[in-house]
Amino acid sequence: MSSAPILETTAGDPERPRHVAIIMDGNGRWAKRHHQPRLFGHKAGVEAVRRVSRAARELGIEALTLYAFSSENWRRPEQEVRDLMGLLRHFIRSDLAELVRENVRLRVIGDYRRFSADVADLVDDAVARTAGNTGSLLAIALNYGSRAEIANAARELARRVRDDGLQPEQIDAPAIEALLETRDLPPLDLLIRTSGEQRLSNFLLWQAAYAELLFVDTLWPDFDAATLREAIAAFGRRQRRFGGL
Template identity: 80%
Template structure:
């Protein structure tokens, strides 16, 4: 095997199947430049385009992006409106590319709390990419991991109460099967930008054995190169999953 072939094989062996990103730092990016927060969010959307394209080129099967948390409603009404406007613009402007690139768009979280026109855009985008067979682009909208786990627990409790399953049958697989990510590849790598080192109620269950990587780069500055650096760092990790 040639050296280049060996390098390619090693790279493929260490490539994460599923990467998730907490996209943090838009506001700080704008503040450093004495710009309004909206300017940071607009550049954050550009970063989404760069990173999703780079992830596809690398062969990553699933990319999950934390776009709007269930706690983000606490932000000023004007900023929430700006974020919703950017979301609608992204869908309208980028859907054709997702379709042509064979990308499957998924949304996790209670996005139906958004405005009727936004929900319609999301539903249409998922429908138009639903038959694609390529990589998954998963957007977390109005998502909170604790609420997701609570819903799973409530459903399992209902099934046990109604005699549909034994209490003893409630295990990790039963919980996992009721999460919105149940049909995604296991989460391999979770990245948070901007230097913050917390999960912020994102994929708490799914991250149990994921590699965590906290980088100082503000999200608008995150690009194909910084993603490649993160993937390289993942490749240097030794994943034991509790073993030796």
């Protein structure tokens, strides 16, 4: 898995992934390159979210999942966390009308209720107002951690064994998947991480079991429609065997 830029193109129409997830990394480094504070980079990152989500719709991607705030991000300086919450508020207020107009269904995964009550209420309202939409799906991971997600599923299965008569031999991969927060999303096809880092950082660990992984050097604020098209072209050149020949 190379972090080299993806510059090749292919003729024809390569297979499109149904579900793309992105670890949006590099806002701080982008700001540093521009001799600006980190908030400047995070604001540019929000603009990238707008560009890429629109491009994903145009390219026919059924579901786009973005890692916006991890359960580990609470370790960042308090002011930076406040800035990120402010940007989240602004994004919901300014972009919700477009999501409704464009028939986008918003989903949120993660324990976002740990955020302040006003942010959680904004999230609930946005999800409710787009729930009836039938177009593409935009999933935002907020205070999300994959290990906690899997542990929660295991805890619920243990409760069902204790209280509901579930037999241990009935616990299989589909039983676990049915309790994950992504259970109503298509299987993950392509996971992209920006900024040259090559790790999953506790993001969609179960879901990524057979996803194609792509690590690109582009910092998130510079990620655009062209970069996404290149990533999809790279996906189309992969041979997905799922353990077979």
